[in-house]
Amino acid sequence: MRRRSKLRGRQLPLTERFNPVSTDLDLRSSYEIAKIINAEDAKVAPVVRRALPEIARAIDLIARALQQGGRLIYVGAGTSGRIAALDAAEIPPTFNTHPRMVQFVMAGGARALGTAVEANEDSRELGRREIAKRRPGKKDVVLGVAASGRTRFTVAAVQYAKSKGAKTIAITCNGDSPLEKAADLAIVTEVGPEVISGSTRMKAGTAQKMVLNMLSSGAMAKLGYVYGNLMVSAHRKNRKLAERGIRMLQRASAVSRESAERALKAARNQVPTALVMLGAQVSRGEAERALRSEKGNTRRALEKLEKT
The missing domain is CATH 1.10.8.1080 (Helicase, Ruva Protein; domain 3)
Incomplete structure (x- = not known):
């Protein structure tokens, strides 16, 4: 089941539109800037809450795959890819899992974690090639993250993984996007235009991080890597x-x-x-x-x- 956007037919993705709340942001005082951003951020959690049914389904899907020896592979570019990579990197030390269990594929590779490599985002061929290196199959879950839902690298990677039998999940902030349509299950959090127009590292990035927190933490809890709410499996290296x-x-x-x-x-x-x-x-x-x-x-x- 996918949540349908009420904004079909409009040209610009919601995340790229102008936000009237932050007009003349550069003329505001520091306190006013912080207040505007804080007020916009407060809109994110209620939007994510509306996607809880899809998030719960995704947790179950991921937990089943990992229980059967499969992998969770995040795919993304730019801010979305970096947020996904951060979540993947935190899983082994937090839950004492093998790095193979949760992986990430980033447009531009590891170099793109610290340096912008925007051109790679537009390459469908690169998306297919990079995910193909991981040999996704029926046991795996491939999860594409893209605020716009249009990133060619990510959409192509998800489509390729699905063609190989992997279960696929999309996380996006725009409804009726190519990424939503490519995935078996879509989590759509329409947080609206950004305070700085098009800067999806802001509300969209916050929503993505919130969703990823729930997916990875929820799956690990289901698999028994926590006891109650205690991180019993974490490394004890300091x-x-x-x-x-x-x-x-x-x-x-x-x-x-x-x-x-x-x-x-x-x-x-x-x-x-x-x-x-x-x-x-x-x-x-x-x-x-x-x-x-x-x-x-x-x-x-x-x-x-x-x-x-």
Whole structure:
């Protein structure tokens, strides 16, 4: 199901139109500029809220694919691509996943993360070529992100992935766009014209980041990479994260700091293992076996041991 825009037939995409609220922005005081931007940003969350049914469907689609050994591959260009790349980069340290699980394809490659490479956005051939390198297939989900919904690189990549059997999702801020039509499932957040006309790094970018946060966090929660609302699977590579791991064990298992520290040490610094050891009163080996059998899902591992 796709949400239909009420703006069909108009020439300019909504994100490219003039915003009367910010007329003479350059003549405003710093406070007035901040107030205008803040007021426009406040419109984003309600728009995203209207797309929650599609977002929920996308979470389920992604979780199923990852559960079956597939990948989530983001595709984008410019601001949209950078926001997607940021989300992909955060998944391994946050959830202790393999970098293969969530990937990104960026028009212009890694160089475009820090330098504008606008010309590549217009190449359908480059879009097909870059996604083809990842060999998308039936187990995978390819997610195209484009504020306008018209970026040729991204549209072509999504079309190619779909032709190879991958499930496809679109995130765009303009209804009835080529990207929306190319994907199996579209998430459309029509946030309206930008404070600086056409600068989609603003409201459109904020909406995209909000949606991506929900998709990746929601899928990881469904897969058991969190326990309750705790980041139990995160890497513990510095003092701050080690302390966070101890606090998580204290909170989740209702034990003292000393007990949490002992359990974490016995679990070789693996919070999920320590949590299962404490919760089910089992050895490290038993906890690790339960986690392996439940594909790392902490809650299911605990429930399995509690039934035995």
